[in-house]
Amino acid sequence: MGFQADPRLSLNQACLKRQNLANALRAGVDGGLPAIGLWREPVAEIGLAKAAAMLARSGLRLSTLCRGGFFTAYEGDQRRWAIDDNRRAIDETATLAAAGAAGSRAVLVLVAGGLPEGSRDLAGARGRVRQALEELAPFAQAAGVTLAVEPLHPMFAADRAVVSTLKQALDLADGFPPEVVGVVIDTFHVWWDPQVLEQISRAGGEGRIASYQVCDWKTPLPADVLASRHYPGDGVVDFHLLTRAVSRAGYKGDIEVELFNEDIWADEPGNVVNRVVSSFGESVSPHLGRS
Protein backbone atom coordinates (compact mmCIF):
# COMPACT_ATOMS: atom_id res chain seq x y z
CA MET A 1 0.00 0.00 0.00
CA GLY A 2 1.15 3.54 -0.47
CA PHE A 3 0.25 7.03 0.52
CA GLN A 4 -0.77 9.57 -2.07
CA ALA A 5 1.39 12.62 -1.73
CA ASP A 6 -0.30 15.35 0.27
CA PRO A 7 -1.39 18.24 -1.99
CA ARG A 8 0.72 20.62 0.11
CA LEU A 9 3.84 18.46 0.36
CA SER A 10 7.04 19.82 -1.15
CA LEU A 11 10.26 17.87 -1.54
CA ASN A 12 13.18 19.96 -0.40
CA GLN A 13 16.07 19.11 -2.68
CA ALA A 14 18.42 18.67 0.30
CA CYS A 15 16.77 15.26 0.80
CA LEU A 16 18.50 14.19 -2.42
CA LYS A 17 21.79 15.96 -1.89
CA ARG A 18 23.81 13.55 -4.02
CA GLN A 19 21.44 13.90 -7.02
CA ASN A 20 21.56 16.51 -9.76
CA LEU A 21 18.59 18.73 -10.56
CA ALA A 22 17.22 16.45 -13.29
CA ASN A 23 17.14 13.48 -10.95
CA ALA A 24 15.62 15.47 -8.12
CA LEU A 25 12.83 16.81 -10.34
CA ARG A 26 12.17 13.35 -11.72
CA ALA A 27 12.03 11.84 -8.23
CA GLY A 28 9.52 14.49 -7.19
CA VAL A 29 7.34 13.95 -10.24
CA ASP A 30 7.53 10.16 -10.02
CA GLY A 31 6.54 10.34 -6.35
CA GLY A 32 3.47 12.38 -7.23
CA LEU A 33 4.57 15.44 -5.30
CA PRO A 34 3.15 18.78 -6.40
CA ALA A 35 6.07 20.99 -5.35
CA ILE A 36 9.80 21.19 -4.78
CA GLY A 37 12.19 23.42 -2.81
CA LEU A 38 15.37 23.91 -4.83
CA TRP A 39 18.95 24.62 -3.80
CA ARG A 40 21.18 27.12 -5.54
CA GLU A 41 24.22 24.86 -6.05
CA PRO A 42 22.55 22.19 -8.24
CA VAL A 43 20.75 24.99 -10.12
CA ALA A 44 24.08 26.73 -10.77
CA GLU A 45 25.58 23.44 -11.87
CA ILE A 46 23.53 23.43 -15.07
CA GLY A 47 22.77 27.13 -15.26
CA LEU A 48 19.75 29.16 -14.24
CA ALA A 49 18.01 29.32 -17.63
CA LYS A 50 18.22 25.57 -18.18
CA ALA A 51 17.15 24.91 -14.61
CA ALA A 52 14.12 27.17 -15.01
CA ALA A 53 13.13 25.39 -18.20
CA MET A 54 13.48 22.00 -16.54
CA LEU A 55 11.40 23.13 -13.58
CA ALA A 56 8.72 24.40 -15.98
CA ARG A 57 8.66 21.10 -17.86
CA SER A 58 8.41 19.14 -14.59
CA GLY A 59 5.08 20.75 -13.75
CA LEU A 60 6.17 21.17 -10.13
CA ARG A 61 5.54 24.28 -8.06
CA LEU A 62 8.52 26.01 -6.50
CA SER A 63 8.08 26.31 -2.75
CA THR A 64 11.41 27.99 -1.84
CA LEU A 65 14.94 28.51 -3.05
CA CYS A 66 17.65 27.62 -0.53
CA ARG A 67 19.55 29.69 0.31
CA GLY A 68 20.95 33.12 0.77
CA GLY A 69 22.25 34.80 3.87
CA PHE A 70 25.66 34.33 5.50
CA PHE A 71 26.01 38.06 5.90
CA THR A 72 27.50 38.50 9.34
CA ALA A 73 30.97 39.51 8.11
CA TYR A 74 32.32 42.92 9.04
CA GLU A 75 32.14 45.59 6.36
CA GLY A 76 34.65 44.86 3.61
CA ASP A 77 35.19 42.68 0.56
CA GLN A 78 33.70 39.54 2.07
CA ARG A 79 30.55 41.37 3.12
CA ARG A 80 30.19 43.10 -0.24
CA TRP A 81 30.54 39.72 -1.96
CA ALA A 82 27.85 38.28 0.30
CA ILE A 83 25.45 41.14 -0.41
CA ASP A 84 26.03 40.82 -4.15
CA ASP A 85 25.57 37.08 -3.95
CA ASN A 86 22.27 37.58 -2.15
CA ARG A 87 21.14 39.93 -4.93
CA ARG A 88 21.91 37.18 -7.42
CA ALA A 89 19.97 34.75 -5.24
CA ILE A 90 16.98 37.12 -5.25
CA ASP A 91 17.03 37.18 -9.05
CA GLU A 92 17.33 33.40 -9.22
CA THR A 93 14.36 33.05 -6.90
CA ALA A 94 12.22 35.30 -9.08
CA THR A 95 13.22 33.46 -12.26
CA LEU A 96 12.57 30.01 -10.84
CA ALA A 97 9.28 30.99 -9.21
CA ALA A 98 8.07 32.36 -12.56
CA ALA A 99 9.03 29.08 -14.24
CA GLY A 100 7.37 26.83 -11.67
CA ALA A 101 3.78 25.70 -11.91
CA ALA A 102 0.89 27.91 -10.79
CA GLY A 103 1.07 28.52 -7.06
CA SER A 104 4.87 28.75 -7.06
CA ARG A 105 6.19 31.13 -4.43
CA ALA A 106 9.20 33.40 -4.73
CA VAL A 107 10.68 32.73 -1.31
CA LEU A 108 14.43 32.90 -0.66
CA VAL A 109 15.47 31.10 2.53
CA LEU A 110 18.14 33.00 4.46
CA VAL A 111 20.58 31.50 6.94
CA ALA A 112 22.13 34.37 8.87
CA GLY A 113 25.71 33.15 9.19
CA GLY A 114 27.79 32.63 12.32
CA LEU A 115 30.31 34.70 14.21
CA PRO A 116 33.17 36.01 12.09
CA GLU A 117 36.47 34.22 12.80
CA GLY A 118 37.87 35.40 16.11
CA SER A 119 34.78 37.39 17.10
CA ARG A 120 32.70 36.90 20.23
CA ASP A 121 30.32 39.75 19.49
CA LEU A 122 26.95 38.09 18.96
CA ALA A 123 24.98 41.33 19.26
CA GLY A 124 27.18 42.95 16.62
CA ALA A 125 26.74 40.02 14.24
CA ARG A 126 22.99 40.15 14.77
CA GLY A 127 23.03 43.85 14.02
CA ARG A 128 24.79 43.19 10.72
CA VAL A 129 22.05 40.72 9.78
CA ARG A 130 19.50 43.50 10.22
CA GLN A 131 21.67 45.85 8.14
CA ALA A 132 21.91 43.27 5.37
CA LEU A 133 18.12 42.93 5.32
CA GLU A 134 17.80 46.70 5.06
CA GLU A 135 20.21 46.72 2.16
CA LEU A 136 18.56 43.81 0.35
CA ALA A 137 14.90 44.60 0.99
CA PRO A 138 14.51 47.09 -1.90
CA PHE A 139 15.90 44.56 -4.39
CA ALA A 140 13.69 41.82 -3.03
CA GLN A 141 10.64 44.04 -3.16
CA ALA A 142 11.35 45.11 -6.74
CA ALA A 143 11.78 41.46 -7.73
CA GLY A 144 8.67 40.32 -5.89
CA VAL A 145 10.72 38.01 -3.70
CA THR A 146 10.22 37.30 0.00
CA LEU A 147 13.38 37.13 2.10
CA ALA A 148 12.64 34.36 4.58
CA VAL A 149 14.81 34.48 7.70
CA GLU A 150 15.29 31.02 9.18
CA PRO A 151 16.15 30.74 12.85
CA LEU A 152 18.52 27.81 13.30
CA HIS A 153 18.86 25.62 16.38
CA PRO A 154 21.10 27.29 19.01
CA MET A 155 23.71 24.58 18.53
CA PHE A 156 24.54 26.38 15.27
CA ALA A 157 24.77 29.87 16.79
CA ALA A 158 28.57 30.08 16.63
CA ASP A 159 29.28 28.78 13.16
CA ARG A 160 26.13 28.98 11.06
CA ALA A 161 23.34 31.25 12.25
CA VAL A 162 23.37 33.90 14.95
CA VAL A 163 19.56 33.95 14.61
CA SER A 164 18.49 31.21 17.01
CA THR A 165 14.80 31.67 17.80
CA LEU A 166 11.59 32.49 15.99
CA LYS A 167 11.11 35.51 18.25
CA GLN A 168 14.49 36.82 17.20
CA ALA A 169 13.73 36.29 13.51
CA LEU A 170 10.44 38.16 13.89
CA ASP A 171 12.14 40.97 15.79
CA LEU A 172 14.62 41.25 12.89
CA ALA A 173 11.75 41.36 10.39
CA ASP A 174 9.96 44.07 12.32
CA GLY A 175 9.19 47.13 10.22
CA PHE A 176 9.62 45.46 6.83
CA PRO A 177 6.53 44.69 4.76
CA PRO A 178 5.66 41.02 5.41
CA GLU A 179 5.81 40.15 1.72
CA VAL A 180 9.42 41.39 1.68
CA VAL A 181 10.80 39.91 4.92
CA GLY A 182 9.24 36.81 6.41
CA VAL A 183 10.38 33.84 8.46
CA VAL A 184 10.86 30.11 8.02
CA ILE A 185 9.48 27.82 10.69
CA ASP A 186 11.48 24.58 10.67
CA THR A 187 10.43 22.05 13.28
CA PHE A 188 13.99 20.76 13.76
CA HIS A 189 15.21 24.19 14.78
CA VAL A 190 12.32 25.41 16.95
CA TRP A 191 10.67 22.37 18.55
CA TRP A 192 12.44 22.83 21.91
CA ASP A 193 11.60 26.55 22.28
CA PRO A 194 9.32 27.32 25.26
CA GLN A 195 8.06 30.39 23.38
CA VAL A 196 7.45 28.69 20.04
CA LEU A 197 3.65 28.58 20.14
CA GLU A 198 3.22 32.25 21.00
CA GLN A 199 5.77 33.19 18.33
CA ILE A 200 4.09 31.04 15.65
CA SER A 201 0.86 32.83 16.46
CA ARG A 202 2.65 36.18 16.26
CA ALA A 203 4.26 35.22 12.93
CA GLY A 204 0.85 34.39 11.52
CA GLY A 205 -0.69 37.59 12.82
CA GLU A 206 2.05 39.58 11.15
CA GLY A 207 1.63 37.61 7.90
CA ARG A 208 5.27 36.56 8.00
CA ILE A 209 5.19 32.76 7.70
CA ALA A 210 6.99 32.35 4.39
CA SER A 211 7.72 28.64 4.75
CA TYR A 212 7.00 25.71 7.05
CA GLN A 213 9.60 22.95 6.96
CA VAL A 214 9.28 19.63 8.76
CA CYS A 215 11.71 16.99 9.93
CA ASP A 216 12.38 15.23 13.19
CA TRP A 217 14.88 15.48 16.06
CA LYS A 218 16.34 12.29 17.48
CA THR A 219 19.13 11.53 19.92
CA PRO A 220 21.92 10.61 20.16
CA LEU A 221 23.07 13.19 17.65
CA PRO A 222 25.49 11.92 14.99
CA ALA A 223 29.11 13.12 14.91
CA ASP A 224 28.11 15.77 12.36
CA VAL A 225 25.19 17.50 14.07
CA LEU A 226 24.29 19.21 10.81
CA ALA A 227 23.24 15.85 9.36
CA SER A 228 20.96 14.87 12.24
CA ARG A 229 17.57 15.42 10.63
CA HIS A 230 15.08 12.56 10.42
CA TYR A 231 11.81 11.67 8.66
CA PRO A 232 8.77 13.07 10.51
CA GLY A 233 7.70 10.54 13.11
CA ASP A 234 11.14 9.03 13.70
CA GLY A 235 11.98 11.30 16.63
CA VAL A 236 10.54 13.44 19.40
CA VAL A 237 9.04 16.42 17.55
CA ASP A 238 5.35 16.95 18.29
CA PHE A 239 4.04 17.50 14.74
CA HIS A 240 0.49 17.61 15.98
CA LEU A 241 1.21 20.60 18.22
CA LEU A 242 3.40 22.54 15.79
CA THR A 243 1.45 21.83 12.61
CA ARG A 244 -1.85 22.82 14.22
CA ALA A 245 -0.24 26.01 15.48
CA VAL A 246 1.07 26.87 12.02
CA SER A 247 -2.32 26.08 10.48
CA ARG A 248 -4.17 28.18 13.04
CA ALA A 249 -1.74 31.00 12.36
CA GLY A 250 -3.13 31.02 8.83
CA TYR A 251 -0.33 29.43 6.82
CA LYS A 252 -1.77 27.76 3.73
CA GLY A 253 1.36 27.29 1.61
CA ASP A 254 3.47 24.30 0.73
CA ILE A 255 5.23 22.37 3.47
CA GLU A 256 8.71 21.11 2.78
CA VAL A 257 10.32 17.98 4.11
CA GLU A 258 14.00 18.90 4.38
CA LEU A 259 16.42 16.20 5.50
CA PHE A 260 20.16 16.27 6.09
CA ASN A 261 21.17 12.75 6.95
CA GLU A 262 23.99 10.56 5.62
CA ASP A 263 21.85 7.40 5.65
CA ILE A 264 19.11 9.12 3.67
CA TRP A 265 21.61 10.60 1.21
CA ALA A 266 23.00 7.10 0.64
CA ASP A 267 19.53 5.70 -0.05
CA GLU A 268 17.93 5.30 -3.48
CA PRO A 269 16.00 8.49 -4.51
CA GLY A 270 12.73 6.63 -5.08
CA ASN A 271 12.91 5.15 -1.58
CA VAL A 272 13.61 8.54 -0.10
CA VAL A 273 10.63 10.13 -1.84
CA ASN A 274 8.36 7.28 -0.79
CA ARG A 275 9.42 7.72 2.83
CA VAL A 276 8.96 11.49 2.53
CA VAL A 277 5.44 10.96 1.23
CA SER A 278 4.44 8.33 3.78
CA SER A 279 6.01 9.96 6.84
CA PHE A 280 4.38 13.27 5.91
CA GLY A 281 1.06 11.52 5.39
CA GLU A 282 1.30 9.87 8.80
CA SER A 283 2.79 12.63 10.94
CA VAL A 284 1.83 15.94 9.34
CA SER A 285 -1.23 15.64 7.07
CA PRO A 286 -3.64 14.65 9.86
CA HIS A 287 -2.99 17.98 11.61
CA LEU A 288 -3.47 20.32 8.68
CA GLY A 289 -7.10 20.94 9.53
CA ARG A 290 -8.40 21.41 6.01
CA SER A 291 -11.55 23.41 5.78
Add this chain to the structure above:
Amino acid sequence: MGFQADPRLSLNQACLKRQNLANALRAGVDGGLPAIGLWREPVAEIGLAKAAAMLARSGLRLSTLCRGGFFTAYEGDQRRWAIDDNRRAIDETATLAAAGAAGSRAVLVLVAGGLPEGSRDLAGARGRVRQALEELAPFAQAAGVTLAVEPLHPMFAADRAVVSTLKQALDLADGFPPEVVGVVIDTFHVWWDPQVLEQISRAGGEGRIASYQVCDWKTPLPADVLASRHYPGDGVVDFHLLTRAVSRAGYKGDIEVELFNEDIWADEPGNVVNRVVSSFGESVSPHLGRS
Protein backbone atom coordinates in the same frame (compact mmCIF):
# COMPACT_ATOMS: atom_id res chain seq x y z
CA MET B 1 54.77 32.73 35.70
CA GLY B 2 51.53 31.71 37.28
CA PHE B 3 48.21 33.22 38.20
CA GLN B 4 47.08 33.25 41.79
CA ALA B 5 43.68 31.64 42.01
CA ASP B 6 40.87 34.19 42.04
CA PRO B 7 39.30 34.42 45.53
CA ARG B 8 35.92 33.54 44.00
CA LEU B 9 37.09 30.66 41.83
CA SER B 10 35.66 27.22 42.54
CA LEU B 11 36.84 24.00 40.92
CA ASN B 12 33.87 21.96 39.80
CA GLN B 13 34.79 18.34 40.34
CA ALA B 14 33.60 17.41 36.83
CA CYS B 15 36.90 18.89 35.58
CA LEU B 16 38.62 15.91 37.24
CA LYS B 17 36.07 13.27 36.38
CA ARG B 18 38.54 10.39 36.46
CA GLN B 19 39.83 11.32 39.94
CA ASN B 20 38.40 10.25 43.28
CA LEU B 21 37.35 12.76 45.92
CA ALA B 22 40.68 12.73 47.74
CA ASN B 23 42.59 13.57 44.56
CA ALA B 24 40.12 16.26 43.55
CA LEU B 25 40.32 17.95 46.96
CA ARG B 26 44.11 17.75 46.92
CA ALA B 27 44.27 19.23 43.41
CA GLY B 28 42.07 22.11 44.51
CA VAL B 29 44.14 22.80 47.61
CA ASP B 30 47.46 22.46 45.77
CA GLY B 31 46.22 24.89 43.14
CA GLY B 32 45.39 27.45 45.79
CA LEU B 33 41.67 27.46 45.06
CA PRO B 34 39.34 28.52 47.86
CA ALA B 35 36.29 26.45 46.86
CA ILE B 36 35.06 23.31 45.16
CA GLY B 37 31.81 22.10 43.61
CA LEU B 38 31.35 18.41 44.39
CA TRP B 39 29.53 15.63 42.56
CA ARG B 40 27.38 13.06 44.28
CA GLU B 41 28.90 9.95 42.71
CA PRO B 42 32.48 10.37 44.02
CA VAL B 43 31.01 11.41 47.37
CA ALA B 44 28.90 8.25 47.50
CA GLU B 45 31.94 6.19 46.52
CA ILE B 46 33.53 6.71 49.93
CA GLY B 47 30.40 7.59 51.89
CA LEU B 48 28.90 10.89 52.93
CA ALA B 49 30.35 11.09 56.45
CA LYS B 50 33.90 10.42 55.31
CA ALA B 51 33.49 12.82 52.39
CA ALA B 52 32.27 15.56 54.71
CA ALA B 53 35.25 15.02 57.02
CA MET B 54 37.65 15.16 54.08
CA LEU B 55 36.05 18.35 52.81
CA ALA B 56 36.35 19.86 56.29
CA ARG B 57 40.04 18.92 56.52
CA SER B 58 40.70 20.37 53.06
CA GLY B 59 39.72 23.85 54.18
CA LEU B 60 37.81 24.38 50.92
CA ARG B 61 34.40 26.02 50.70
CA LEU B 62 31.59 24.08 49.07
CA SER B 63 30.09 26.06 46.19
CA THR B 64 27.48 23.53 44.96
CA LEU B 65 26.64 19.85 44.95
CA CYS B 66 25.94 18.38 41.52
CA ARG B 67 23.35 17.13 41.00
CA GLY B 68 19.75 16.28 41.53
CA GLY B 69 16.81 16.49 39.18
CA PHE B 70 15.90 14.04 36.42
CA PHE B 71 12.30 14.12 37.53
CA THR B 72 10.35 14.24 34.27
CA ALA B 73 9.07 10.65 34.50
CA TYR B 74 5.34 10.02 34.64
CA GLU B 75 3.90 9.26 38.08
CA GLY B 76 4.96 5.79 39.18
CA ASP B 77 7.89 3.91 40.66
CA GLN B 78 10.55 5.67 38.62
CA ARG B 79 9.24 9.08 39.60
CA ARG B 80 8.94 8.12 43.27
CA TRP B 81 12.52 6.88 43.19
CA ALA B 82 13.65 10.16 41.65
CA ILE B 83 11.84 12.25 44.26
CA ASP B 84 13.33 10.15 47.07
CA ASP B 85 16.76 10.42 45.52
CA ASN B 86 16.42 14.19 45.37
CA ARG B 87 15.51 14.22 49.06
CA ARG B 88 18.72 12.30 49.75
CA ALA B 89 20.61 14.80 47.60
CA ILE B 90 19.14 17.66 49.65
CA ASP B 91 20.41 16.06 52.85
CA GLU B 92 23.83 15.45 51.31
CA THR B 93 24.01 19.10 50.26
CA ALA B 94 23.24 20.29 53.79
CA THR B 95 25.79 17.93 55.34
CA LEU B 96 28.57 18.88 52.95
CA ALA B 97 27.87 22.62 53.15
CA ALA B 98 28.07 22.40 56.95
CA ALA B 99 31.42 20.63 56.66
CA GLY B 100 32.94 23.03 54.16
CA ALA B 101 34.87 26.13 55.15
CA ALA B 102 33.13 29.37 56.12
CA GLY B 103 31.21 30.78 53.19
CA SER B 104 30.13 27.36 51.95
CA ARG B 105 26.75 27.39 50.25
CA ALA B 106 24.10 24.71 50.41
CA VAL B 107 23.16 24.71 46.73
CA LEU B 108 21.93 21.60 44.94
CA VAL B 109 22.20 21.84 41.16
CA LEU B 110 19.17 20.35 39.38
CA VAL B 111 19.12 19.06 35.81
CA ALA B 112 15.49 18.63 34.85
CA GLY B 113 15.66 15.44 32.80
CA GLY B 114 14.56 14.81 29.22
CA LEU B 115 11.43 13.45 27.60
CA PRO B 116 10.33 10.05 28.91
CA GLU B 117 10.97 7.24 26.44
CA GLY B 118 8.42 7.42 23.63
CA SER B 119 6.96 10.76 24.72
CA ARG B 120 6.77 13.91 22.61
CA ASP B 121 4.98 15.97 25.26
CA LEU B 122 7.46 18.69 26.20
CA ALA B 123 4.87 20.81 27.98
CA GLY B 124 3.82 17.84 30.10
CA ALA B 125 7.43 17.06 31.04
CA ARG B 126 7.97 20.69 31.97
CA GLY B 127 4.85 20.59 34.11
CA ARG B 128 6.22 17.58 35.99
CA VAL B 129 9.42 19.52 36.73
CA ARG B 130 7.33 22.20 38.40
CA GLN B 131 5.42 19.54 40.36
CA ALA B 132 8.70 17.99 41.54
CA LEU B 133 9.88 21.38 42.76
CA GLU B 134 6.62 21.82 44.66
CA GLU B 135 7.08 18.43 46.25
CA LEU B 136 10.73 18.99 47.15
CA ALA B 137 10.63 22.63 48.24
CA PRO B 138 9.46 21.96 51.82
CA PHE B 139 12.31 19.50 52.36
CA ALA B 140 14.83 21.88 50.88
CA GLN B 141 13.54 24.75 52.98
CA ALA B 142 13.69 22.69 56.17
CA ALA B 143 17.25 21.64 55.34
CA GLY B 144 18.34 25.17 54.43
CA VAL B 145 19.21 24.04 50.90
CA THR B 146 18.66 26.00 47.68
CA LEU B 147 17.35 23.97 44.74
CA ALA B 148 19.18 25.48 41.76
CA VAL B 149 17.46 24.81 38.43
CA GLU B 150 19.98 24.76 35.60
CA PRO B 151 18.73 25.47 32.09
CA LEU B 152 20.69 23.32 29.65
CA HIS B 153 21.51 24.14 26.05
CA PRO B 154 18.56 23.29 23.75
CA MET B 155 20.59 20.53 22.11
CA PHE B 156 19.91 18.56 25.31
CA ALA B 157 16.15 19.21 25.39
CA ALA B 158 15.17 15.71 24.28
CA ASP B 159 17.42 13.55 26.40
CA ARG B 160 18.69 15.55 29.35
CA ALA B 161 16.84 18.72 30.27
CA VAL B 162 13.48 20.00 29.11
CA VAL B 163 14.42 23.31 30.74
CA SER B 164 16.31 25.10 27.98
CA THR B 165 16.45 28.81 28.79
CA LEU B 166 17.06 31.03 31.78
CA LYS B 167 13.64 32.60 31.30
CA GLN B 168 12.06 29.19 31.53
CA ALA B 169 14.02 28.31 34.69
CA LEU B 170 12.93 31.59 36.29
CA ASP B 171 9.32 31.01 35.27
CA LEU B 172 9.53 27.59 36.93
CA ALA B 173 10.95 29.16 40.09
CA ASP B 174 8.21 31.77 40.22
CA GLY B 175 6.36 31.82 43.53
CA PHE B 176 8.97 29.92 45.52
CA PRO B 177 11.11 31.82 48.03
CA PRO B 178 14.41 32.62 46.26
CA GLU B 179 16.46 30.90 48.96
CA VAL B 180 14.53 27.69 48.25
CA VAL B 181 14.41 27.67 44.43
CA GLY B 182 17.07 29.49 42.44
CA VAL B 183 18.78 29.11 39.09
CA VAL B 184 22.21 28.24 37.74
CA ILE B 185 23.66 30.44 35.04
CA ASP B 186 26.14 28.40 33.01
CA THR B 187 27.77 30.26 30.14
CA PHE B 188 27.95 27.13 27.96
CA HIS B 189 24.21 26.69 28.10
CA VAL B 190 23.00 30.28 27.79
CA TRP B 191 25.58 32.24 25.78
CA TRP B 192 23.56 32.06 22.52
CA ASP B 193 20.23 33.22 24.05
CA PRO B 194 19.02 36.59 22.66
CA GLN B 195 17.17 37.14 25.96
CA VAL B 196 20.03 36.21 28.28
CA LEU B 197 20.96 39.69 29.47
CA GLU B 198 17.42 40.68 30.42
CA GLN B 199 16.94 37.33 32.16
CA ILE B 200 20.22 37.60 34.11
CA SER B 201 19.03 40.99 35.30
CA ARG B 202 15.66 39.50 36.22
CA ALA B 203 17.35 36.61 38.06
CA GLY B 204 19.38 39.06 40.09
CA GLY B 205 16.38 41.21 40.85
CA GLU B 206 14.52 38.17 42.12
CA GLY B 207 17.54 37.07 44.19
CA ARG B 208 17.63 33.75 42.39
CA ILE B 209 21.20 33.44 41.09
CA ALA B 210 22.34 30.40 43.07
CA SER B 211 25.41 29.65 40.98
CA TYR B 212 27.42 31.04 38.10
CA GLN B 213 29.37 28.46 36.12
CA VAL B 214 31.82 29.26 33.35
CA CYS B 215 33.26 27.37 30.43
CA ASP B 216 33.55 27.99 26.72
CA TRP B 217 31.75 26.92 23.53
CA LYS B 218 33.81 25.97 20.51
CA THR B 219 33.00 24.40 17.16
CA PRO B 220 33.12 21.92 15.60
CA LEU B 221 31.39 20.00 18.36
CA PRO B 222 32.94 16.61 19.22
CA ALA B 223 31.04 13.38 18.53
CA ASP B 224 29.77 13.40 22.11
CA VAL B 225 28.26 16.88 22.42
CA LEU B 226 28.06 16.46 26.17
CA ALA B 227 31.86 16.60 26.36
CA SER B 228 32.24 19.79 24.35
CA ARG B 229 33.10 22.24 27.13
CA HIS B 230 36.32 24.23 26.98
CA TYR B 231 38.49 26.39 29.23
CA PRO B 232 37.27 30.00 29.32
CA GLY B 233 38.90 31.90 26.49
CA ASP B 234 39.28 28.91 24.15
CA GLY B 235 35.98 29.52 22.34
CA VAL B 236 33.39 32.12 21.41
CA VAL B 237 31.67 32.91 24.71
CA ASP B 238 31.78 36.60 25.61
CA PHE B 239 32.84 36.35 29.28
CA HIS B 240 33.09 40.11 29.53
CA LEU B 241 29.44 40.57 28.63
CA LEU B 242 28.03 37.71 30.71
CA THR B 243 30.25 38.13 33.78
CA ARG B 244 29.53 41.84 33.99
CA ALA B 245 25.83 41.13 33.68
CA VAL B 246 25.97 38.56 36.49
CA SER B 247 28.00 40.95 38.65
CA ARG B 248 25.61 43.83 38.02
CA ALA B 249 22.74 41.53 38.89
CA GLY B 250 24.28 41.32 42.35
CA TYR B 251 25.79 37.85 42.40
CA LYS B 252 28.73 37.77 44.83
CA GLY B 253 29.19 34.02 45.33
CA ASP B 254 31.74 31.54 44.07
CA ILE B 255 32.11 30.96 40.35
CA GLU B 256 32.73 27.43 39.17
CA VAL B 257 34.72 26.30 36.19
CA GLU B 258 32.97 23.13 35.07
CA LEU B 259 34.46 21.21 32.15
CA PHE B 260 33.34 18.06 30.37
CA ASN B 261 36.01 17.25 27.84
CA GLU B 262 37.82 14.01 27.06
CA ASP B 263 41.15 15.74 26.48
CA ILE B 264 40.91 17.52 29.81
CA TRP B 265 39.86 14.34 31.62
CA ALA B 266 42.93 12.60 30.16
CA ASP B 267 45.24 15.37 31.37
CA GLU B 268 47.16 15.37 34.66
CA PRO B 269 45.07 16.92 37.50
CA GLY B 270 47.72 19.51 38.37
CA ASN B 271 47.80 20.71 34.77
CA VAL B 272 44.02 20.94 34.66
CA VAL B 273 43.87 23.02 37.84
CA ASN B 274 46.62 25.30 36.57
CA ARG B 275 44.70 25.90 33.34
CA VAL B 276 41.46 26.45 35.30
CA VAL B 277 43.23 29.07 37.42
CA SER B 278 44.95 30.84 34.54
CA SER B 279 42.02 30.79 32.10
CA PHE B 280 39.71 32.12 34.80
CA GLY B 281 42.26 34.80 35.68
CA GLU B 282 42.49 35.88 32.07
CA SER B 283 38.89 35.60 30.89
CA VAL B 284 36.66 36.03 33.94
CA SER B 285 38.43 37.85 36.79
CA PRO B 286 38.90 41.12 34.88
CA HIS B 287 35.11 41.46 34.56
CA LEU B 288 34.13 40.86 38.16
CA GLY B 289 34.08 44.56 38.97
CA ARG B 290 35.18 44.32 42.58
CA SER B 291 34.13 47.19 44.73
